[in-house]
Amino acid sequence: MNMREKERTVLQRYTITELDNGHLYIHLNGRIDIESASNILNTLETKILSTSPKIVTINLDNVSYFDEYGALVLSELRKIVADQKGTLNISDKKNRSKIKASVANFDTPEKTTGIRKSPVNFFVRVGDASLSRMDNMKYFTSFLGSVILSFIDVLKHPKSIRLNDTITCMEKTGVNAIPIVALISFLLGLVMAFMSSLQLKQFGANIYVASLVSIAMVSELGPIMTAIVVAGRSGSAFAAEIGTMKISEEVDALFIMGFNPTTFLAVPRIIASMIVVPILTLFSDLFAIAGGLVIGILTLDLTFNSYIAQTLKTLSLFEVMWGLSKSVVFALIIAWIGCLRGFQTRGGADAVGNSATSAVVTSIFLIILFDSFFAVARSYLW
Amino acid sequence: MPNDAIIQINNLSAKYSDDVILDNITFDVYQNEIFVVLGGSGCGKSTLLRHTIGLEVPFAGNVTIDGADLINCSETEFKNTLKKIGVLFQGSALFGSMTVSENVALPIQEYSNLKNDLIDKIVNLKLGLVGLEGYGNHLPSEISGGMKKRAGLARALALNPKILFLDEPSAGLDPITSKEIDELILDINKNLGTTIVIVTHELESIFTVAQRVIMLDKTKKGIIAEGKPADLKKYSTNQTVKDFFNRKSNKK
Numbered sequence A: 001m002n003m004r005e006k007e008r009t010v011l012q013r014y015t016i017t018e019l020d021n022g023h024l025y026i027h028l029n030g031r032i033d034i035e036s037a038s039n040i041l042n043t044l045e046t047k048i049l050s051t052s053p054k055i056v057t058i059n060l061d062n063v064s065y066f067d068e069y070g071a072l073v074l075s076e077l078r079k080i081v082a083d084q085k086g087t088l089n090i091s092d093k094k095n096r097s098k099i100k101a102s103v104a105n106f107d108t109p110e111k112t113t114g115i116r117k118s119p120v121n122f123f124v125r126v127g128d129a130s131l132s133r134m135d136n137m138k139y140f141t142s143f144l145g146s147v148i149l150s151f152i153d154v155l156k157h158p159k160s161i162r163l164n165d166t167i168t169c170m171e172k173t174g175v176n177a178i179p180i181v182a183l184i185s186f187l188l189g190l191v192m193a194f195m196s197s198l199q200l201k202q203f204g205a206n207i208y209v210a211s212l213v214s215i216a217m218v219s220e221l222g223p224i225m226t227a228i229v230v231a232g233r234s235g236s237a238f239a240a241e242i243g244t245m246k247i248s249e250e251v252d253a254l255f256i257m258g259f260n261p262t263t264f265l266a267v268p269r270i271i272a273s274m275i276v277v278p279i280l281t282l283f284s285d286l287f288a289i290a291g292g293l294v295i296g297i298l299t300l301d302l303t304f305n306s307y308i309a310q311t312l313k314t315l316s317l318f319e320v321m322w323g324l325s326k327s328v329v330f331a332l333i334i335a336w337i338g339c340l341r342g343f344q345t346r347g348g349a350d351a352v353g354n355s356a357t358s359a360v361v362t363s364i365f366l367i368i369l370f371d372s373f374f375a376v377a378r379s380y381l382w
Numbered sequence B: 001m002p003n004d005a006i007i008q009i010n011n012l013s014a015k016y017s018d019d020v021i022l023d024n025i026t027f028d029v030y031q032n033e034i035f036v037v038l039g040g041s042g043c044g045k046s047t048l049l050r051h052t053i054g055l056e057v058p059f060a061g062n063v064t065i066d067g068a069d070l071i072n073c074s075e076t077e078f079k080n081t082l083k084k085i086g087v088l089f090q091g092s093a094l095f096g097s098m099t100v101s102e103n104v105a106l107p108i109q110e111y112s113n114l115k116n117d118l119i120d121k122i123v124n125l126k127l128g129l130v131g132l133e134g135y136g137n138h139l140p141s142e143i144s145g146g147m148k149k150r151a152g153l154a155r156a157l158a159l160n161p162k163i164l165f166l167d168e169p170s171a172g173l174d175p176i177t178s179k180e181i182d183e184l185i186l187d188i189n190k191n192l193g194t195t196i197v198i199v200t201h202e203l204e205s206i207f208t209v210a211q212r213v214i215m216l217d218k219t220k221k222g223i224i225a226e227g228k229p230a231d232l233k234k235y236s237t238n239q240t241v242k243d244f245f246n247r248k249s250n251k252k
């Protein structure tokens, strides 16, 4: 049956006869079920509201099927008619008792509890939100504490570290991210070199493109870009993995077996991230410089040797180490927040999704925040 | 029956945020017995179990397992108590990233220094016990719900715990598997002297395995009956209890 046919059969479920002195006579026929209910109710409601009849009689003689959707319609109609100061009668030749009973079910004043949670007022919501923020802060610190304790524990008993998990995690977080990090950085180097060359060309300062790309990448953009990619790829994965384990009681099972869930789940991820993110950052630096090099050779008439020489002249060991130490801190943030959001997960599948999202958002925010701290600290170091 | 209590629950009250789930519950579980917690769904059976094994901190009251007060004891004592218990969770709670064998092996690796091939032997033995030989290399996502339950049981049994907690071990299983699990429970209890606490609402298994039961009720938020299942069925005067054992709905 296509849509149009369906509509037509639904429309044919009633005939309305208007008698004089405000009497409305309605014949229902066929199946009164979930498909026809809303249509019947809407049309009849409009009709009743426009004519305001004193008496409405609904005839059910030809109704072949009638369920609680039908009962709901009749009960609603009765209310509407009553609002118009009229009365509604139901006539049924077969006098089916079931129909009467099920209409009566809806007629009795509501003793049902609401299906949806009732909305609470503004102040309650603000209060709740503040409380949950505070809880969140408490959890932030207590989780950090538990991570630190776990690390102390791991240092004391190096055997308790989950080596295999750490290696798997290094592979997932590091090795598998190389292509995307390399590609993004290469393009970033390319773009940076190209855009800066447009300006620097005017002064004949082509060679400084190499300096610009390398210094910007190594001290700022490399660590940041890598951290953002890792936060999106792995921070969310940490949150989702641990969150799923949390809601399926696997974390409880670990606890009962005598494992410390933080040591078991968070420590491998944190260690793995802190090892691979700096390496990824190095890759990112290299590929960005390669991107700049391509532009330098193709559009700025620089030679391979002069570009590399200028890059090396610009970069100091301090610069490289600075970038790498930042990336270690970013790695810590990503893994810490990812695991934290995972452990905070409560509820069902949607909660896991929320944790993953919030892991990415929170860690990117903290990455940028800490990057500014680094910038401030550096300006005081000189 | 040796009448020394191995688990003592005193005046336990449990809340989730503001909802009181259990109100002032007191009971003992004795050494070597099979003890069943029963009641309709949503009445707080799992909640009671989670409080008993120390996963949740009670709002009020005490839980003592084998002499250790779970709420006030030291960390070491708590750890030692955990070693004595095995738990089968309602949803099995197998680790999704590990095979069935690795799941069972995990607690053994943690608590013993046995070589891996020896651990494998024990794991195979345990899997055989629950009828899962040959499925060791499957991931939890590759086996059926009933098999997951049995794998979870094998994992709970891995350390031959002194007390075994089973949350609905046979819910959703076919009658034959369910009967096999009942027999397994009886075997474990007889051969190893394990105290077993089972949460269930399967009448059949209650009559097969339970030596003593308590029945929880959602409206009373507490225990409405305690005793041998056969006695409760015959002599209980409480309507809910009678209906439960006679499989009646509480509508007329």
Ligand SMILES: Nc1ncnc2c1ncn2[C@@H]1O[C@H](COP(=O)(O)OP(=O)(O)O)[C@@H](O)[C@H]1O
Binding pocket: B016, B017, B021, B039, B040, B041, B042, B043, B044, B045, B046, B047, B048
């Ligand atoms: N984590 C939780 N947070 C809030 N309420 C919960 C939670 N777990 C269970 N409940 C509530 O506690 C009651 C008892 O649940 P549960 O112990 O799982 O019942 P049972 O195992 O007897 O079926 C239910 O009403 C349920 O809604």
Ligand SMILES: [Mg+2]
Binding pocket: B045, B046, B047, B090, B167
């Ligand atoms: Mg339950």
